[in-house]
Amino acid sequence: MLYVSNEPRLQLCFVFTYQLVYIDNVVISISSSCSRLLEIKTQLQPMDSDPPLLSTYRALFDARDRERIDPDAIALTAASDECELPLIDLDRLNVAGHDGRDATEKCKREIVEAASQWGFFQVVNHGVSNELIARVREEQVSVFRRPFAKKATEQLLDFAPDSYRWGTPTASSPDQLSWSEAYHIPLTPSAAPGPTEGATRHIVEEFSTAMSRLAHKLAGILAEGLGEGDQGYIKEKCTCNTCYLRLNRYPPCPIRCGAFGLTPHTDSDFLTILHQDHVGGLQLMQGKRWLTVKPNPHALIINIGDLFQAWSNNMYKSVEHRVMSNAKLERFSVAYFLCPSYDTVIQSYAEPAIYRKFSFGEYREQIKEDVRLMGRKIGLTRFLAVQSL
Numbered sequence: 419m420l421y422v423s424n425e426p427r428l429q430l431c432f433v434f435t436y437q438l439v440y441i442d443n444v445v446i447s448i449s450s451s452c453s454r455l456l457e458i459k460t461q462l463q464p465m466d467s468d469p470p471l472l473s474t475y476r477a478l479f480d481a482r483d484r485e486r487i488d489p490d491a492i493a494l495t496a497a498s499d500e501c502e503l504p505l506i507d508l509d510r511l512n513v514a515g516h517d518g519r520d521a522t523e524k525c526k527r528e529i530v531e532a533a534s535q536w537g538f539f540q541v542v543n544h545g546v547s548n549e550l551i552a553r554v555r556e557e558q559v560s561v562f563r564r565p566f567a568k569k570a571t572e573q574l575l576d577f578a579p580d581s582y583r584w585g586t587p588t589a590s591s592p593d594q595l596s597w598s599e600a601y602h603i604p605l606t607p608s609a610a611p612g613p614t615e616g617a618t619r620h621i622v623e624e625f626s627t628a629m630s631r632l633a634h635k636l637a638g639i640l641a642e643g644l645g646e647g648d649q650g651y652i653k654e655k656c657t658c659n660t661c662y663l664r665l666n667r668y669p670p671c672p673i674r675c676g677a678f679g680l681t682p683h684t685d686s687d688f689l690t691i692l693h694q695d696h697v698g699g700l701q702l703m704q705g706k707r708w709l710t711v712k713p714n715p716h717a718l719i720i721n722i723g724d725l726f727q728a729w730s731n732n733m734y735k736s737v738e739h740r741v742m743s744n745a746k747l748e749r750f751s752v753a754y755f756l757c758p759s760y761d762t763v764i765q766s767y768a769e770p771a772i773y774r775k776f777s778f779g780e781y782r783e784q785i786k787e788d789v790r791l792m793g794r795k796i797g798l799t800r801f802l803a804v805q806s807l
């Protein structure tokens with residue numbers, strides 16, 4: 419007998435061999451063997467580390483099916499072209515001598531251009547070693563492999579208690595749901611972790627320090643590109659106490675029509691540095707089209723956030739992006755967010771200012787309020803200096 423499960427995470431073939439014992443044509447005993455299959459089953463079963471996304475959110479998708487809404491209408495399955503982001507070699511920032519100066523200036527111009535035209539670009543020779551990225555990945559996998567019950571209830575190291583998130587508690591329709599889990603870690607200094615906790619904390623700190631160095635280097639170049647003499651502004655406002663590291667995991671999604679791994683959004687910081695693995699799924703909006711970012715494991719992805727867009731008076735673009743879930747593969751990414759303290763005032767460097775002055779704290783509060791009331795972030799258009807009627 420052959421039994422094939424329809425559940426993508428349970429693509430199992432159970433081949434049973436029966437041994438039937440007959441007495442006077444009556445079966446009196448059946449024994450079967452399926453030991454080989456049990457082995458496969460333990461590999462492919464949903465893990466006890468997975469958050470209960472399907473049982474929690476199935477009703478949202480059932481309602482959509484009942485109402486016969488075309489899934490393409492909410493763009494969960496819409497096809498998208500693949501794009502190669504501008505690739506910038508940062509090695510040129512380190513070349514000495516006269517030729518070096520030219521190379522450095524050219525590299526800076528490329529960064530400013532990419533931030534203005536794309537809002538997204540990739541960098542290589544960025545100073546964060548492949549070895550460190552691999553160690554972060556390893557640690558990230560092991561942190562997410564802990565049983566869900568532990569992740570949901572126990573604080574990880576001395577990270578803030580609410581740093582673990584999964585799904586979207588406020589979602590009232592499939593297009594508001596993110597099929598993912600994450601550790602959103604405020605980078606406050608550690609309160610002396612215990613001996614068994616040291617490894618994760620140490621790697622998070624080492625990685626954040628490397629990301630912070632890169633983020634400030636890029637932010638300085640972008641500030642210079644505005645003709646802003648005062649490059650100290652971001653250095654002073656974004657410290658190791660105010661930035662965040664986010665470890666993302668996107669479990670495979672068995673929903674037939676697909677789901678967002680992360681719903682469309684812009685980042686609320688100055689800039690973000692992202693490392694995505696080989697699976698892919700990150701898409702960005704260009705014009706009116708979603709483009710898929712081709713994974714490049716050697717590159718880090720940089721994207722401009724809302725605060726840089728506001729400060730640069732729309733010269734640099736904070737571009738909408740999203741992650742599409744994958745039916746079969748889990749995906750990991752890690753993001754570093756260059757954020758200022760909550761009391762930092764964001765004000766356009768040029769006149770007439772497109773956005774009114776606001777503090778980062780005010781911006782975050784407004785986002786929270788919009789998500790609570792409308793299920794989504796409105797973002798910078800809330801802060802336009804001249805509100806359209």
Ligand SMILES: O=C(O)CCC(=O)C(=O)O
Pocket residue numbers: 664666680685692694699700739740741750751752753
């Ligand atoms: O996982 C990704 O590729 C994107 C993550 C992202 O956009 C975010 O964490 O804000």
Ligand SMILES: [Fe+2]
Pocket residue numbers: 683684685739
């Ligand atoms: Fe993002």
